[in-house]
Amino acid sequence: MKKENNTDKITRKEAISKMGKYAALTAVGTFAILNPLQATQTSVPPDAGGGPFD
Known part of the structure; x- marks a missing residue:
């Protein structure tokens, strides 16, 4: 049998920590x-010059 090398494995705590950092960076x-x-300011159409009864 061949013994596994544990140098490339990380713990669950380290994995969760890394995922949290990536999630924060993505956000x-x-x-x-x-x-x-900026999105709400550009989504409002400009005033077209009044209503039909003005």
Whole structure:
């Protein structure tokens, strides 16, 4: 039998920590790309010059 080399394995705690860092980085990147304040400002159509009864 061949003995396994444990140098490339990480613990569950380390894996969860790394996943948390990637999740935080992804969230920051998403908010930077899809800025909610800028998105709401650009989604409102400009005033077209009044209503039909003005």
